[in-house]
Every structure is written in structure tokens, then in C-alpha cells.
Amino acid sequence: MAGSTRVCGMSEVLAAAQAGLWRRAGRRLASARGTRLALTVLILIALLAVIGPWFSPWAFDQLDWQHLAVPPGHVAAHWLGTDRLGRDLFVRTLYGVRLSLLISVLASLVSLVIGVAWGAVAGFAGGRTDEWMMRFVDVLYSLPYLFIVIILTTLFQRGSIGVLLIAIGAVGWLTTARIVRGETLALKRREFIEAARATGLTPAAILGRHIVPNLLGPVAVYATLTIPQMIIFESFLSFLGLGVQEPHASLGNLINVGAQEMQSAPWMLLVPALFLVTLLVCLNLLGDGLRDALDPRER
């Protein structure tokens, strides 16, 4: 029993050290001006995407036959203009932002869950299991993965958001699995895992209660960095006409239509492009800031 109280004491010390790490990281994060600005803009855009459409009298698929392809600022009701069918671009773009954010966050979660499970099991099991599981990841890495995603989304129900999510998440987990496996290998040699094993916990319980919770820090950082990639992914597929379908709006298919109409209605390209660019730049800045804040070498 003495052993287990000592283990408790140690894990408290560890927890305190970790809290210190996070607090320091938070302070560094808050002191970086660029990161703070990026976070503010991101929150503003997200808020705008959620509540903005309510302030406009138009629905995202509502046609206004009086105002076809009106540039921004010409008609009071359409703040950012309309498209060729007279649909309000402000509302459509914000719907697109909403959908892009939703899909990318969900896809990141999907890839996170698969990646953590796969990597933790491989790293913890070790030996031949580890070898085969990671070889599988290597083989998947060598596939032209975007091709596979394109084919998956095309062949199975084009435009279904569920298929889109699975396809994007299914290729996103490979890097997570590698990172998690590496962390697990380091973790499983630590004393508290040995102690847990000595107290008779089953491997599954050790994985669930001691390994996975300790992995969440590095994984959370990596997840922030994957969100912009997922946004690009989703927009890319929608741009090619394989993702979100009309009349629904995503930033990708808005840009696609805008690119076709740019000769006569350049704002149809510029409005969604501006939102996408801002979103991506801010997310990247935030991710870089997070990584710098948590990277001890930068201290």
C-alpha cells in the first residue's frame, strides 16, 4: 500500500508540474501579439458565422429576382451583393464558413479518435503487433491519399456530408497515430505505468486511465494544426464539385462558382475567398503560436 500512496504523491507532483507547463504556455500564448490578434479575429468570424445570418432577412437558398448579380453595397438589403440567382452572398458565405468550420472540426475529431486509439495500442502493445500496425500506417502513407478521398467521395454518394467526413477523417489519422505511438513508447517506461501494472491493472485499464489522458496535451496541439488542413481539404473537394452540393453553400463551392463568374461578377469570387483566406491565416497563426508556446526549446 505504501507503494500506491507514493504513486499518488508522484502523480500529484506531475500534475502540478504539468499545470505549470500549461500556465506558462498560456502566458506565452497571451503575450504573443500576432497570436492574440488571430484568436480574436477567429472568434469574431465564428460568432459572425453563427449569429450573422439571423440579422439578414434572407435565407441561404432564397432567390431575389429583383436583384440578380448585384455588387456589394448597391442594394441596402444585400450587404455583400448577390449571385447570379439573386441569392444573398453575405448569408451564403457565412453559411459556408459555418459548414467549413463544422466539417473541419468534426473531421479533426474523427481522425483524432482513430489516430489516438491506433497509436496508443500499437505503442503500448509493442513487439510484433506494433510492427504490423505501424507498417499498415506506412503503406497507407504511400497511397496517393487525396486520390483515394476523391474516389471515395465520388463513388459513394457524392455530396453526402457523412461520406465527406469519413473520407477526410480516414486519411487524417495517420500522422496522429505516429505522434501518439512515439509518445506512448516514452510514457510506458515511466514509473507510474510500472506501478499501475504492479497493482494488477489490466492493460486496457492502463491504456484508458493512464496512457491516453497523458497523451492529450501534445495531441491537442496537433489537432489545432490539423483544422486548417481539414478546411482546405473540404473546400478543395467542394471546389472540384465532389463535396458540399448546391444549393448548400461551402467556401469551396462558392469559390468554384465565383471563379466561373469572375469576368462579370468578381465579387462572387472575392467575398468567399476573403473569408477563407482570413480563416486560414488566423488558424495557421494560432497553431504556430500554440506550438511555439508549448515548445520548450523556444523558452
Next chain:
Amino acid sequence: MLRYALRRLGGLIPTLLVIVTVSFCIVRLAPGGPFDQEQTLTPAVRANLDHLYGLDQPLAAQYLHYLGGLLHGDFGPSLSQRDFTVTELIGQGLPVSITVGLLAILLALVIGIPAGIAAATWRNQGADHGLTLFAALAVALPSFVTGPLFALVFGLALHWLPVAGWERGAPRYLVLPVLTLALPVAAYLARLTRASLLEVLRSPWIRSARARGLGGTRVLWRHALRPALLPAVSYLGPALAYVVTGSLVVETVFGLPGTGRYLVQGAIDRDYPLVMGMIVVYGALLLLFNLIADLLYGWLDPRVRHE
């Protein structure tokens, strides 16, 4: 070294086989068939069509037949453009795609690496800050945003360059597609080179070279540059993968007659041989390029000399 390269080349064959098998399964498991669009087909005609293309045979037999064809370099007939074989279709488009892709990678190397070196040399000065900011922006922007914007600005507004088209590869028509593809790769290369050069310049052997009295330029070119280029070299594989997928977008935006359109259109039409052919060709290209990057890495870094 040569023997090692040959062994690695042989090692690509099982991977390629996995790619072929996995994509064959995915393509064939999907619902629908290549002749669903043609409503006027009578059952007899349809059965004949299926028989002609071997689609009435068991999947395993079709798979073996496809593999046998691949060994002879035969990708089979196209099911949607029936006057052509897949080999002909890809053969027509591939030179266009490869020209644009390789030019983009070359341009990215020529711009990105010197820019990174310059930024590291004049660290924390105006040029460095400007470059870092520009690179952050260029890396963040996907080609389906920059492509149309370039066409809008340089084509429609300024009339400097044609908005779209190919005209048998006339340089004027190449500028915008190549630039669109190269920009993010160049920016990423610049960032990588800057970061790794700064790290190398802090290392002990550079300090000892300086202590021996070598000047800054000589230290940079003779001692620091080669190890500093390693991350850029290992990025070449992913860069090609980026250019390949980016070419799907760029070829759509600028109306180039490359192979990009075959993948999406082929998948929509359920043109099995065409989709498979695209995957096999591009999969092999990616594997080959990764291998070249690996070998180059070994050549540049004596610590990982392959035996």
C-alpha cells in the same frame, strides 16, 4: 549506392501492388456501373457491352486480368471515351501535367531556397520580416484561391497574361498555372531553409570554423549550406504530392489539357480502367519521387549513407 538504389526500386513493387489492389477494391465496391447513364440500352446490348469489357466475369478474374495487362503496360480500354484506350488518354495529358508540375517545382526551388538563405543571413531585418510574413500568407493559401485570383488580377484586370488555355505550351499560357502551383511550395521551402540554416549556424562545428578564422561567406557556402538543405530535400517528396493534387485544381482553373480532369470525371462516369490508370501512374510517380528524394538525402548527409 547503386545496389542500394536498385534494391529500394525493387522494394517499390509490393507497395505499388498494394496501391493497385486497394484502389481496385474501392473502385469496384462502389455502387453503380459504367453504363448506367445510357438509358436506351436493351438488356441484350448491355450484356454484350459487359461481356466485351469482361465486366461479366468474377471480380477475382477481372483483377488478375487487369494485373496481367499492367505487366504489359496495358491499362485497358476507356469505358467512357470508347474510341480511346486509357494509355492513349493518359499519354496525351501526362506531358502537359508533367511539364507544368516540374516547372513549378523547379521555380519553387529557384525562388524558395535563395529566399530562405537571404532571410537567414539578414535575420530580423526588414527583408526577413517581410519574407516571413509573405511566406506565412503564401503557405496558408490553397491553389484554388490563388489560381482564380491570379487569373482575375493578371488576366482580366491588367491584361498581362491570358486567363486560360494551353496553345501547345506557349510560355505565356504557362506563367500563371506554374506560378500558382509553385507559390506555396516556394514559401514552404523558404521557411524550411531559413529555420534549418539558422539552426546550423548555431552549431558547434560552425563555431569552430569561425574560430579557425573563416569569413562569414565562406562558412556559409562551404560548411553551413549543405546540412541546412537537408529538410528542403526531404520536403521534395511531399512537394510533389502537393503539386500533383494541386494540378487537379490548376488544370481546371486554367483549362489545361492535362490528366487532372480524368480522375474526377472518370470516377463520376465509373470508368474503372481510367480511374485505375490514373491512380497507378500517379502512385508510381509519387513513389519514385520519394525514392529520389531519399537517395539525394543520403548523398547530402554522410551520416545516413546507405549500405
